[in-house]
Amino acid sequence: MKILVPVKRVIDYNVKPRVKADGTGVDLANVKMSMNPFDEIAVEEAIRIKEAGKAEEIIAVSVGPAKAQETLRTALAMGADRAILVESDDEVEPLAVAKILKAIADEEQPQLIMLGKQSISDDSNQTGQMLAALMDRPQGTFANTIEVDGDSVTVKREVDGGLETVKLSLPAIVTTDLRLNEPRYASLPNIMKAKKKPLDTKTPGDYGVDTAPRLTTTNVAEPPVRQAGEKVEDVDALVAKIKALGIA
């Protein structure tokens, strides 16, 4: 079977985002960009499924600017087999990304599509579920463990009260949570090899998808800043403070 893994290029998780003074967004100029961490986990899981002999091919897809090629090369260096860049300089919303992914899935017929649960930039947590709805296929969100077995996949999900296990018939859509695995680093030889792996470039128009945004962002502002308080000398002083709060 084939596995499709959508990967997004986002601000690196170690960078503290800065809001632009004119309120139009977050300043991304000269900021380190990386693959969305949840997508690295998705790529890693796809590779492990392939290594276990349960998949033949892994296709990485990214919707984004030309530079998202770098993100796809990272996926290829980790172990994906080929990549598709759907180029767009404008920010594409989850609904339109899901429509593009559906069109690609219609062409490629993957049995499993693995996405991150959320991109750490827009924090939407939507694309996988939307794709599942558009394809009328089952979804296993916030995956902690995945077991592919014949024509089904069993997904243990991280939910608010603990863990929940569901069984989905393939083809299915899975979104990854933090504990699914620890992604590997690409080795230097694999980074070199990745340069020769196929990377197709397309546009949203090639898939007949209109990417005009449905949501208009009218302002982006800094959140209220918290002032640092005081440091107390010792435990006795802390006890006094806690008692003053009326909780003990």
Place this chain on the structure above:
Amino acid sequence: MNTLVWVEHDNNEMKDATLSVVTAAAKLGDVHLLVAGAGCAGVADQAAKIAGVGKVHLADDAALEHALAENVAPLIAGLMASHDAVLFPATTTGKNIAPRVAALLDVMQISDILSVEGGKTFTRPIYAGNAIATVESSDPKLVITVRGTAFDKAAAEGGSAAVEAIGGASDAGTSSFVSAEIAESERPELTSAKVIVSGGRALKDAETFEATITPLADKLGAGIGASRAAVDAGYVPNDYQVGQTGKIVAPEVYIAIGISGAIQHLAGMKDSKTIIAINKDEDAPIFQVADIGLVADLFKAVPELTEKL
């Protein structure tokens, strides 16, 4: 405008998360509720008592027992013929179902709203809460998830809405529930606890976490939280994680012990009323948001604190 609110429940009891969503929905228009589940008529009766609710739709069907998104989403999409907006709590259940409904309706979901600024305008956090975006929808229907800590809870008593049983549920047949490992605890739930004691990587292992954090939490009647590092290392289960990609909390008092204060952690707790931090590194970023800080070795300070309280 007619709004529909997804009632969060376990087929026996309504969850508190529902109440803040009702407050958000009431800012948009008339509030109708949906109780979807199996054997959940009691929940509908509870929900009907929420102040300000106009109507409760009760969908009681075996296919809805475990809130599988494949079965629930089409039902809600159908109800949207007579509603203009549907709102879910930003819980794992809400986040699982809402986008599926949005896609069926061909609209963009608005995730994790912090405020209602107008009939189609909302604020929401992006980049782990390091920026707050104001967004306006151009879609004919609204699909929204609501951040619980950003809205007051509606009164759980005082209303007397009519409960109307609805049909239309079916099993999509592509997914099934296998099992759940849900911890039963006497402790307050993280998202509604007044006091939270959270531990980080510094707590070493599960035994040390338990021996250090639990007695203090017991003393304060507090919920227990953790950083991602503590969860990843197996000190505590996944549902303890506070942060950008875990639970968002805003208790009266949040006590961070041996937690450095990475932006992903701060995203989940920086709206707490009072933050107390205990860390041996005086430059730990957590102190930049803490109202009260103690620079100390937690293995000395925490037992002493527990004893003296």
